[in-house]
Amino acid sequence: MQSDDAFDDLDLHIRRSGLTFGVLGPLEVRAGDELVRVGGPQIRALLALLLVRPGHVMSLSTLVASLWSSDAPPSAERTARTYMSRLRLALAPVAELAEPAALIVTAPPGYLLRVDPLSVDASLFEQLALAGRRALAGDDPRAARAHLRNALRLWRGDAFAEFADVPVLRAEAVRLEELRLSAVENRLQAELRMGMGPDLVAELDGLVAAHPLRERLWVQFMIALYRSGRQAEALAAYQRARTLLADELGLEPSVELADTHRRILAQDPKLLPVPTAVLSASPAAATVPGYRTAPAQPAAQAAPAQPAAQAAPAQPGAPATPVEQRIAAEEGQARPSTSVAGLDRVPAELRPAAVVIARTLCQPCVRALIAELGRGLLALGRGVGALVSAISSRVRAWSGWGTKESLADLK
Numbered sequence: 100m101q102s103d104d105a106f107d108d109l110d111l112h113i114r115r116s117g118l119t120f121g122v123l124g125p126l127e128v129r130a131g132d133e134l135v136r137v138g139g140p141q142i143r144a145l146l147a148l149l150l151v152r153p154g155h156v157m158s159l160s161t162l163v164a165s166l167w168s169s170d171a172p173p174s175a176e177r178t179a180r181t182y183m184s185r186l187r188l189a190l191a192p193v194a195e196l197a198e199p200a201a202l203i204v205t206a207p208p209g210y211l212l213r214v215d216p217l218s219v220d221a222s223l224f225e226q227l228a229l230a231g232r233r234a235l236a237g238d239d240p241r242a243a244r245a246h247l248r249n250a251l252r253l254w255r256g257d258a259f260a261e262f263a264d265v266p267v268l269r270a271e272a273v274r275l276e277e278l279r280l281s282a283v284e285n286r287l288q289a290e291l292r293m294g295m296g297p298d299l300v301a302e303l304d305g306l307v308a309a310h311p312l313r314e315r316l317w318v319q320f321m322i323a324l325y326r327s328g329r330q331a332e333a334l335a336a337y338q339r340a341r342t343l344l345a346d347e348l349g350l351e352p353s354v355e356l357a358d359t360h361r362r363i364l365a366q367d368p369k370l371l372p373v374p375t376a377v378l379s380a381s382p383a384a385a386t387v388p389g390y391r392t393a394p395a396q397p398a399a400q401a402a403p404a405q406p407a408a409q410a411a412p413a414q415p416g417a418p419a420t421p422v423e424q425r426i427a428a429e430e431g432q433a434r435p436s437t438s439v440a441g442l443d444r445v446p447a448e449l450r451p452a453a454v455v456i457a458r459t460l461c462q463p464c465v466r467a468l469i470a471e472l473g474r475g476l477l478a479l480g481r482g483v484g485a486l487v488s489a490i491s492s493r494v495r496a497w498s499g500w501g502t503k504e505s506l507a508d509l510k
Contacts, residue, residue: 118193120150120219123275124255126262130193137189140261141166142182147262149203149212151271153219158209165267183210220253221275227253228282231289240289247286254279280310287319294372296326307336311343314353325363325370333363 118135121127126147128135137146148157148165163175172178187203204211216222231246258275262268283306287299303320310316317340324333337352337360344350352360362370 118190118214118218120146120153120214121255122147122150123220123224123253123258125260128190128193133193135190135193138182138185142186142189144262144265144268145179145182146186146212147259147268148265149210150219150221151267153212153214153216153222156206156209156211160208161267162209165265168264168266221258224250224253224275224282225278228278228285231282232285235285235289235292240292243289244286244293247282247289250282251279251286280313284313284315284319287316291319291322296323296372299323300327300329307340311340312347314340314344314356318356318359321359321363322370326372330363330366334360337363 117130119129121129126143128137128146137143144166145162148162151157159176159179163171163179166179166182167175183203190202202213204213217226227246227250231243231250234240234243234246258272258279259265259268260272262272287303290299299319300323303316303323306316307313307320317336321333321336324330324336337356340356341352344352351357359370
């Protein structure tokens with residue numbers, strides 16, 4: 100995986116090595132950090148055409164047809180050659196080239212722009228998007244997210260924004276926009292695999308409104324809503340998508356969209372993320388599907404393990420509660436570890452509930468309890484407040500167990 104800093108270094112290297120070209124937005128040419136003026140609209144369009152496939156020949160007839168469409172004058176080819184000469188003269192000084200023809204090369208049947216493809220933001224975007232897609236397919240969502248975020252931040256607006264009247268550039272803009280939307284979807288998929296959800300709802304709401312026929316976005320929107328405790332809205336989103344597809348295309352939802360609807364109705368626990376606190380407490384047992392956890396802490400830095408029969412040192416002012424004692428007894432320990440991240444900031448009266456939340460998600464002995472609470476919570480759709488209330492009531496009931504009672508008594 101490469102970090103954002105690595106791509107910053109790559110971008111800096113390209114800038115220092117010569118000219119860079121931007122087409123993901125208004126056309127721009129830079130020498131280092133300085134903008135370069137290349138000429139009027141026709142000369143800028145000529146450069147944009149050469150940037151569609153840097154390093155490849157574009158025929159003179161294609162250049163003429165693109166610049167003048169069907170209204171090309173008899174002198175169009177001669178005028179195009181004049182524009183090319185002006186473009187060479189504009190770029191040669193800032194590229195520090197002694198020979199202007201070294202950058203734009205005459206090669207039958209036309210011309211080519213001799214530059215590193217990665218000096219063109221569209222080419223760099225495609226390489227980063229491909230790297231992100233491969234990382235996602237390889238079950239490395241963090242690497243995928245880093246690649247895709249760097250790819251998407253190259254965009255400054257619509258591709259070839261000022262050349263909507265040039266057919267070749269308009270077609271290339273459509274192609275790049277499709278790649279951009281796919282990169283957005285892949286980035287969102289990586290973030291969902293990492294356990295995100297509520298913080299993606301607003302973005303996805305706007306995306307499904309702007310692109311209502313992209314079913315993958317509807318799937319991601321439904322999952323994000325479901326993870327936010329908004330099951331009813333997730334199901335309503337499915338109905339909206341289904342109606343749109345039927346009205347616009349006469350189609351039923353895709354298998355993936357229909358399956359996501361079914362899983363939300365069934366309250367499939369695999370749709371829910373693993374809380375950060377639980378990941379901190381038990382990284383080996385609590386992992387997001389497809390997420391590769393960080394390597395284990397080196398032995399030299401890890402805290403020495405305590406013998407199984409030795410109780411963890413008690414926190415000052417935090418005696419073992421009956422709930423903790425019950426968990427510890429079932430696990431063959433004196434009391435469970437309370438080293439869950441942030442537990443010391445939880446109010447004392449809610450600490451037993453916090454312990455139960457963390458432990459139940461990674462200990463088999465209490466899975467029946469958390470499954471029942473999860474079903475009730477998702478049906479109510481009342482979010483975290485309902486969870487704390489439900490857990491607290493169950494904790495009070497649990498605290499009064501007799502020695503012969505079991506989890507079945509809570510049902």
